[in-house]
Amino acid sequence: MLSRMTRTVSLPRLVVGYTAVAAALPYFALKLAWLSGAPIGVEPSLLHSPGLVPLNVLTAGMDLVAVLVALTFTHSFGLRVPAWLVALPMWVGSGLLAPIAVVAPFAALAALISGQTPVSADGPVRPWVYAMVYTGFVVEGLALITAFVLYARTRWPALFGTQVGDAPPGATHGLQKVFASGVAVLAAFVGTAHLAWALGSGWGLPARIVTGRTASTAALVDGSFGILAFAAVAGLLMIVRRWGARVPFWVPLALVWLGTGSMFGWGMWALVTTLSGSVLSAGPDMAVAQLIALGKVLAGVILATVAAFALAERSATIGACGHS
Numbered sequence: 001m002l003s004r005m006t007r008t009v010s011l012p013r014l015v016v017g018y019t020a021v022a023a024a025l026p027y028f029a030l031k032l033a034w035l036s037g038a039p040i041g042v043e044p045s046l047l048h049s050p051g052l053v054p055l056n057v058l059t060a061g062m063d064l065v066a067v068l069v070a071l072t073f074t075h076s077f078g079l080r081v082p083a084w085l086v087a088l089p090m091w092v093g094s095g096l097l098a099p100i101a102v103v104a105p106f107a108a109l110a111a112l113i114s115g116q117t118p119v120s121a122d123g124p125v126r127p128w129v130y131a132m133v134y135t136g137f138v139v140e141g142l143a144l145i146t147a148f149v150l151y152a153r154t155r156w157p158a159l160f161g162t163q164v165g166d167a168p169p170g171a172t173h174g175l176q177k178v179f180a181s182g183v184a185v186l187a188a189f190v191g192t193a194h195l196a197w198a199l200g201s202g203w204g205l206p207a208r209i210v211t212g213r214t215a216s217t218a219a220l221v222d223g224s225f226g227i228l229a230f231a232a233v234a235g236l237l238m239i240v241r242r243w244g245a246r247v248p249f250w251v252p253l254a255l256v257w258l259g260t261g262s263m264f265g266w267g268m269w270a271l272v273t274t275l276s277g278s279v280l281s282a283g284p285d286m287a288v289a290q291l292i293a294l295g296k297v298l299a300g301v302i303l304a305t306v307a308a309f310a311l312a313e314r315s316a317t318i319g320a321c322g323h324s
Contacts, residue, residue, distance in 0.1 A: 009076050013150045017074025020143035023136045024067050030129070031060035041129035051278030058272070065089050066144060073147040079155055090148050091304065095261020096269070097141030099224040104134045107217045158318055164238055164252060165245025170313025173240070179306045180240045184233045187299040190263065191229030193292050198223035204288030225266065229296070232259025236303050239310050253311070260304040267296030 033040045034047055034056050046052065069089050072078035078086070153160055196203055198219045235255025238244050244252075270293035273280040 009074065010150065013074055013147060016143045016147040016150065017070045020070040020140050020147055021067050023140035023143060024063050024070070027133055027136050028060060028063045028067070030133070031056050031063065035060065041126040043124040046124045049278060051276035052280075055273065055276055055278055055280065062093075066093055066140065069093065070144055070147060073144075073151040078151060083155075086151075090144075091257065091261045092265045093261075094141070094145050094148065094258060095263070095265035095300075097137060097144065098258050099221065099228065099262055099266070100134065100137045101141035101145075103217070103220045103224050104138050106220055110217075110220075158315065159253065160248070160250050162249045162318060163245060164247050164249050165242050166249070167314040167317045169242075170310070170317065172309050172313065176240045176306050176310055179302060180236050183299055183302045183306070184237065186295055187229050187233045187259075187263065187303060190292055190295045190299055191226045191233070193226075194222040194229065195226035198226060204292075206286065209286070225262065225296075228259045228262040229299070230259075231255040232263065232300070232303050235259060236307055236310075239307060249314075253307070256303065256307045260300040260307070262300075263296040264300030264304070267293040267300060271297065 030040065034042065035053065037047060039047055066089075069086065072081055072086060193203070197205065198221075200219075202209075232255060235252035235257075238247065238252035239249075239256065270290065274286075274290055274293075
């Protein structure tokens with residue numbers, strides 16, 4: 001049966017797809033245990049804290065969607081699934097997982113070098129839970145993104161075989177430039193705020209956050225958010241304004257994809273945790289950070305929408321010219 005499957009699906013897609021599935025299952029099992037009331041790796045009181053049950057349901061559901069998406073990338077039936085049903089969850093998922101896949105190994109290495117444990121053993125969540133969850137996230141993120149690239153090369157080969165300047169401007173090009181330039185300002189502001197926090201600025205943050213930050217982790221997280229925001233801006237301006245006409249088209253597309261997905265995913269997560277009123281809520285003194293989160297959601301959605309219009313017009317033009 002395996003040989004029959006590999007005739008239609010490459011072995012690398014099978015390997016990375018099922019690696020993503022395997023990496024997602026421990027987290028899903030842990031969430032199911034917590035939802036059933038089993039205090040595995042946590043203080044029992046934490047499971048009944050306000051707002052945490054809905055968040056556990058949400059994150060378990062997100063992990064299940066990641067498994068389904070990985071299976072879609074792995075098997076030939078995935079090529080028949082509507083494009084939006086694949087792209088939307090993968091856009092959010094890769095935006096959430098990419099910063100973790102980059103930050104977590106560096107944070108662990110920094111903690112190892114400094115001799116400090118990244119998580120207190122006296123906290124309500126046991127250190128092994130963080131180690132298991134974030135190791136799984138790193139493996140899942142790398143495997144899922146790799147599986148998606150292999151899947152996209154099969155389903156949309158024109159995305160990887162053309163350059164930025166290969167397609168003429170479409171009917172909405174003028175509006176694309178207006179929206180891209182306007183929202184780029186918002187995204188750049190968001191990115192600048194995160195980079196400032198990464199470099200030690202306390203702008204807009206309460207004293208309890210500034211003095212209690214773990215530099216090795218918080219700085220890396222904010223730095224990655226800032227870089228991804230600017231990556232989204234750079235990628236979209238390359239696509240819309242035809243900067244770097246001879247650059248492979250997948251390069252700016254990847255920048256927009258990861259940058260906007262990160263802004264939307266993490267901005268939305270910050271807003272959801274605040275509205276939930278759970279122990280993960282940022283608190284009333286984090287108003288500036290919440291406004292930044294709202295800006296991330298808006299910038300991510302609008303930049304991604306402009307990129308979608310540009311991609312649709314480009315695909316139609318290149319297809320009509322016989323390059324697809």
